[in-house]
Amino acid sequence: xESKIKEVPMEDPEPSKxxxxxxxxxxxxxxxxKELKNMGRLFAxxxxxxxxxxxxKLGLLAFKLRLPFVDFIVKKTIFKQFCGxxxxxxxxxxxxxxxxxxxxxxxxxGAEGKSSExxxxxxxEETMRAIEFAASNNSVPVVSxxxxxxxxxxxxxxxxxxxxQSEHQQRAYDQMVERVDKICKKASELKVGVFVDxxxxxxxxxxxxxxxxxxxxxxxxxxxxxxxxxLYRHDxxxxxxxxxxxxxxxxxxxxxxxxxxxxxxxxxxxxLEMNYPSPIQxxxxxxxxxxxEGVDYCIRNYQQIASCCASxxxxxxxxxxxxxxxxxxQKDHPxxxxxxxxxxxxYITFNIGKxxxxxxxxxxxxxxxxxxxxxxxxxxxxxxxxxxxxxxxxLIKTEIKRRGI
Numbered sequence: 001x002e003s004k005i006k007e008v009p010m011e012d013p014e015p016s017k018x019x020x021x022x023x024x025x026x027x028x029x030x031x032x033x034k035e036l037k038n039m040g041r042l043f044a045x046x047x048x049x050x051x052x053x054x055x056x057k058l059g060l061l062a063f064k065l066r067l068p069f070v071d072f073i074v075k076k077t078i079f080k081q082f083c084g085x086x087x088x089x090x091x092x093x094x095x096x097x098x099x100x101x102x103x104x105x106x107x108x109x110g111a112e113g114k115s116s117e118x119x120x121x122x123x124x125e126e127t128m129r130a131i132e133f134a135a136s137n138n139s140v141p142v143v144s145x146x147x148x149x150x151x152x153x154x155x156x157x158x159x160x161x162x163x164x165q166s167e168h169q170q171r172a173y174d175q176m177v178e179r180v181d182k183i184c185k186k187a188s189e190l191k192v193g194v195f196v197d198x199x200x201x202x203x204x205x206x207x208x209x210x211x212x213x214x215x216x217x218x219x220x221x222x223x224x225x226x227x228x229x230x231l232y233r234h235d236x237x238x239x240x241x242x243x244x245x246x247x248x249x250x251x252x253x254x255x256x257x258x259x260x261x262x263x264x265x266x267x268x269x270x271x272l273e274m275n276y277p278s279p280i281q282x283x284x285x286x287x288x289x290x291x292x293e294g295v296d297y298c299i300r301n302y303q304q305i306a307s308c309c310a311s312x313x314x315x316x317x318x319x320x321x322x323x324x325x326x327x328x329x330q331k332d333h334p335x336x337x338x339x340x341x342x343x344x345x346x347y348i349t350f351n352i353g354k355x356x357x358x359x360x361x362x363x364x365x366x367x368x369x370x371x372x373x374x375x376x377x378x379x380x381x382x383x384x385x386x387x388x389x390x391x392x393x394x395l396i397k398t399e400i401k402r403r404g405i
Contacts, residue, residue, distance in 0.1 A: 019321055019355045021314050024399035026354050027347035030097050033405045040396040042081055047389050071368050082343040083110065083371055084363040088133050091365050094342065099139040102353030104360035106195065106339060107134060108144040110371030115152055117175070123149040124179040126366075128186050135190035142193035142226075144362065145183060147207050151176035156203035180210060181217075184225055188218040193255070195308070198228035200263050201279045202270070212243060219253040223306035223335070226255030231291040232264055233279045240294055244305060257308040257339075258294050260287055288313070295320050299336065302329070308337040310362075312345045314391070321357060331356045347395050 028036055084091035088107070095105045107130045109123065127145050134140035147156070155172050158165060165173065187194045196211045198204060211227040218224045227243070229236045240256060247254040264280055271278035281287045295316060298307035300323075309320045317338055324336055338359040340349045352359040364374055 019318065019351050021318070021347055021351050022395070022398075023351055023354075024347065024395050024402060026350050027395060028399045029350060030101050030346070033403060036396065036400060036403070037405065039081065040393065040400065042077060043389065043393050043396065047393060074368055074372070079368055079371070082341065082364065082374075084342060084365045086365065086367055088130060088365065091363055094361075094363055095137065095139055098361050098363075101350050102359070103349050104142075104358065105140045106142045106144055106360045106362045107140055108362055108364045109149070110364040110366035110374045120150050120176070120179065124183060127183050131183070131186050131190055131192045131194075134192045140192075142195055142360070143187070144195040144197060145180075146197045146199070147176070147180065147210070148199055148203075150179045153203055156199075156206050159206040160203055177210060180214060184214045184218050188224045191222060191224075193224055193226060193306075195226045195257050196228060198230045198259065198261070200270075201233065201267060208239070208243075212246065215247065215255060216250055216252050219247075219255060221253075223253045223255040226257045226306070226308065228257045228259060228310075229294065230259055230261035230263075231294055232261035232281050232287045234281050234286070234290075235279065237290040237294050241297060244297075244301065248304060254305045255307075256294075256298055256305060257310050258291060258298070259310045260291055260313070288316070291316055292319055296323060299323050299327070299329075302333065302335045306335040306337070308339055310339045312340055312348065314348055317348050317352060321352065321355070324357070332358050334358070345392060347392060 031039060084094040084105075084107075091105075091107065098105055109126045109130060123145075127143060130143045134143055151172060155169055155176065158169060159173060184194055196207065196214075199207060208227060211225060214225045215227070229240045231237060240258075244254045244256075261280075267280050268278050271280075281290070291311070291313075292315075295307070295309050296319075298305045299320065309317060311317055320336075320338065324331060329336070336358060338349075338352050338357060339362055340346075340359075342361040342363045349359050349361060364371055
């Protein structure tokens with residue numbers, strides 16, 4: 001049965017000189033007729049918050065119970081939409097398709113929240129393999145890594161809280177630092193960028209400190225290491241500027257990936273339960289303001305900062321593109337970057353790429369059971385950005401009509 005897709009006005013009130021985000025022919029040029037219709041049905045379902053919440057809980061339960069049919073269903077639906085494959089080699093088809101349509105690839109091994117030394121070392125080794133793979137592939141300039149895949153969360157929480165560390169805990173922390181250093185060293189040797197993902201506020205501080213340490217060590221002549229700044233936190237714009245000033249004083253280049261954020265509800269609930277001030281902005285307008293100011297700051301300081309506007313908000317992408325144009329800067333300068341998640345916001349990605357800017361898709365991969373937490377978060381995030389989701393659904397419907405299918 002065809003899903004009903006809500007129509008959203010598609011006017012572009014302030015069109016960029018180069019980018020038409022409503023060009024559906026370009027936006028969905030990677031999709032066959034069948035794929036486009038399947039995408040429309042999937043996104044329409046994911047736009048229903050109650051359905052997503054129930055499905056997420058049932059999906060996690062089914063995986064815990066190891067029900068045999070679950071892998072097959074997930075692989076044919078959300079895994080296929082949002083992941084490049086179960087291995088690096090599986091991703092090659094997605095990488096090649098993206099490249100043919102003016103998009104680069106950021107590889108992201110989807111494991112997170114691991115708990116054993118064996119798991120941590122496996123994530124490190126897989127990340128280093130991804131770096132080697134990227135170095136041999138011109139269309140993969142960056143890999144992404146999560147510190148929570150390299151150490152137990154409790155170790156990071158203890159360090160942030162200033163708790164006394166046992167010998168075992170200190171050794172675990174030191175081993176994590178060694179893993180991160182090995183990843184960054186390999187990336188530096190092979191001239192591949194590394195995006196370090198952001199985490200929850202209660203374990204983010206030691207990550208920030210470590211990433212700055214890695215930047216100071218490896219960001220000379222070329223930006224290798226990037227930290228991620230979640231601008232839905234009210235303190236992150238100030239930290240972005242402060243970290244940049246530290247980089248100037250210490251004589252290294254600065255790398256910043258700007259996102260709005262991924263843990264808002266969890267952050268607010270924990271702050272309420274534990275009776276401390278929420279680190280989250282009071283409203284969406286404050287987040288949008290700080291995000292766009294962060295983009296402006298990075299672009300205007302591009303000689304020392306390589307930045308990435310990692311956003312599914314069409315206005316933020318438009319503003320970065322317009323600022324680059326207004327300042328008369330080189331569109332494809334290596335310090336100016338855009339990226340969106342694989343399987344989402346194709347109307348942003350492919351129209352930016354067609355206009356000559358550096359844009360990439362974040363392509364997660366890994367065994368289905370390992371990337372389920374990521375996939376569930378994608379589904380839940382989609383329900384929380386209804387304006388952009390409705391916009392994308394409307395564009396899918398427009399393209400279906402244009403093709404006459």
